[in-house]
Amino acid sequence: MKKISQYGLILLVGGFFLYFVFRDTNWNELFQKMSGANFNWLAIGVIISLISHWLRAYRATLLYEAMQYKISTTHSFYAVLIGYMMNYIIPRAGEVSRCAALRKTDDMPVEKSLGTVVTERIVDLALLLIILGAIFLLKFDLLTAFVKDTLANNAEEATSSTFNWKYLIIIGLGVSATLLFILRKKLVKSKLFVKIFELIQGFGDGLLSIRHVKNPLLFILLSVLIWVGYILMMYFCLFALEATAYLSFTDCLVVFAIGTLGIVLPAPGAGAGTYHFFVMQSLLLFSIPKEDGIAYATMVHGIQMIVLLILGAVASLLVIAKQKQKTNEQA
Numbered sequence: 001m002k003k004i005s006q007y008g009l010i011l012l013v014g015g016f017f018l019y020f021v022f023r024d025t026n027w028n029e030l031f032q033k034m035s036g037a038n039f040n041w042l043a044i045g046v047i048i049s050l051i052s053h054w055l056r057a058y059r060a061t062l063l064y065e066a067m068q069y070k071i072s073t074t075h076s077f078y079a080v081l082i083g084y085m086m087n088y089i090i091p092r093a094g095e096v097s098r099c100a101a102l103r104k105t106d107d108m109p110v111e112k113s114l115g116t117v118v119t120e121r122i123v124d125l126a127l128l129l130i131i132l133g134a135i136f137l138l139k140f141d142l143l144t145a146f147v148k149d150t151l152a153n154n155a156e157e158a159t160s161s162t163f164n165w166k167y168l169i170i171i172g173l174g175v176s177a178t179l180l181f182i183l184r185k186k187l188v189k190s191k192l193f194v195k196i197f198e199l200i201q202g203f204g205d206g207l208l209s210i211r212h213v214k215n216p217l218l219f220i221l222l223s224v225l226i227w228v229g230y231i232l233m234m235y236f237c238l239f240a241l242e243a244t245a246y247l248s249f250t251d252c253l254v255v256f257a258i259g260t261l262g263i264v265l266p267a268p269g270a271g272a273g274t275y276h277f278f279v280m281q282s283l284l285l286f287s288i289p290k291e292d293g294i295a296y297a298t299m300v301h302g303i304q305m306i307v308l309l310i311l312g313a314v315a316s317l318l319v320i321a322k323q324k325q326k327t328n329e330q331a
Contacts, residue, residue: 008136015264017273021280021294033295039239042299045237046307053080055139056120059222063116064108066212075105075322078315085312101315104323123223128260131227135257138250231256237300243292244283251286258282259297274299 057077064071083098099113213219235252238244248254259282262275279300280293288296 015273017277021273021276026291029291030205030295030298033241034299036242037295037299039240041236041239042303043235043238045300046303048229048236049233050307050311052226052233053077053084053228055222055229056080059219060120062213062215062219062222063119064113065214067112067116069106069108069112071102071106071108075102078319081308081315082319083312084308085316088309088312101319104319105326108213123219124226127223127227131231132257132260135253139254139257164257177192178317211215234259234300237296240299241292241296243288246295247286247288254285255279255282272301272305299316 054073054077057080058073060076060080061071061073064076082101083094085094086097087094095114095117096110099108099110099117100328102108102113103110142287163232174263231252231255235249238247238252259275259279262278276297279297280290283293283296284290
């Protein structure tokens, strides 16, 4: 029941955003915009993203090697593709599917490969926060404008409430700090505090586990290149539409930063609906019409989904063939 309710909530979130984005869409106009796109740029974007996925697979082998498991980059790449495919089919199922694939090809215990996935996620989160922080500093005015435009009902309300919100936040922080100080002894013993402390400790342990990798500098370099690849994928795809082709690389960073929110939020189809909404909103900051923003988001998300579903299915067949080959050899 718990899983059913979680999936139900994810479907509701995705469904709400899909309805909100596409409710007033002129479908003929949307298809016309997408059919007139330069698919060569989209192809370049897809190739760059696949290189990033391959780098992710290669990076994972460094963690496997640290646990004395010699796994080829090819098998690791199959597992990564299967993981992405499953995320489109069942939300958050990619990690387990990826580990199950390695169990079939290389007899690697699922619990051990899951541990490496946690480490990867921690490193990726740390890098993502650094990237988003840098983008926020570079494009502070635009991003704050996005927050105001998204959260405020209208410009007048946002302007008139700025003064009140400022003081309300200060008072709220002051009251919270006072309560935390008064209740500090009870809070330290509470289950919530223990859980938070364990999460922080796990975050630190995950980052420190990189020390066991034979070449930690290579691991960090690969991690950086993975995210650079994701940004470049979005940048080159901008050239596919005439309306977005003039945007600069720093403009693309803003689209990436805001679009990432759509990927982080739980939604079916690896961000279907949420990704479209946030990318569309980010492009509005650069005076890109809503229709063009929807077309861009739909193309980028759609082509990624199609390619990864196909490649994930092919990778699944190759993993099954490898498992059968192993069974025959053992027999």
